[in-house]
Amino acid sequence: xxxxxxxxxxxxxxxxxxxxxxxxxxxxxxxxxxxxxxxxxxxxxxxxxxxxxxxxxxxxxxxxxxxxxxxxxxxxxxxxxxxxxxxxxxxxxxxxxxxxxxxxxxxxxxxxxxxxxxxxxxxxxxxxxxxxxxx
Numbered sequence: 001x002x003x004x005x006x007x008x009x010x011x012x013x014x015x016x017x018x019x020x021x022x023x024x025x026x027x028x029x030x031x032x033x034x035x036x037x038x039x040x041x042x043x044x045x046x047x048x049x050x051x052x053x054x055x056x057x058x059x060x061x062x063x064x065x066x067x068x069x070x071x072x073x074x075x076x077x078x079x080x081x082x083x084x085x086x087x088x089x090x091x092x093x094x095x096x097x098x099x100x101x102x103x104x105x106x107x108x109x110x111x112x113x114x115x116x117x118x119x120x121x122x123x124x125x126x127x128x129x130x131x132x133x134x135x
Contacts, residue, residue, distance in 0.1 A: 012121050018045035018081040019114040025083055026107045029098050036094040040103070045081035046113075 022043040032038040064071065089097045 009121070009124065012117055012124070014045070014081070015117045016114065016121070018043055019110055019117060021081060021083070022110050023107070023114070026103055026110060029103045030100060030107070033096070033098045033100045033103075036096060038096050038098060039085050039087050040098045041083050041085045043081055043083055048081075 022045075025041050025043055029040045086097060091097045091099055
């Protein structure tokens, strides 16, 4: 039995993966701040996850013993993160749309989100450890 396979751990893992990808995308944006005609990119995940979670009704899920069975109740589908490029704007005369101050603040915000995800994973593991050890 895998104790770390429930939907909350899967959501936290997806959040960590999204924060990691966002860090790479923001670093790429900052590295290309002076590149002519470079367009900034961003990662969409949290808004997609929130929409998915808001669409779920608070009812018990049905157990599927066969893949041909209908899904009953809420699903635990976690949306895929996606990288989107902003081609609609231009900040500089060279066609570049990267604002280094904005990217740095987004990078700091992303670091805080990443730390919160890690703390949540640690809390979940601590709770499971206490339950298994009987404390």
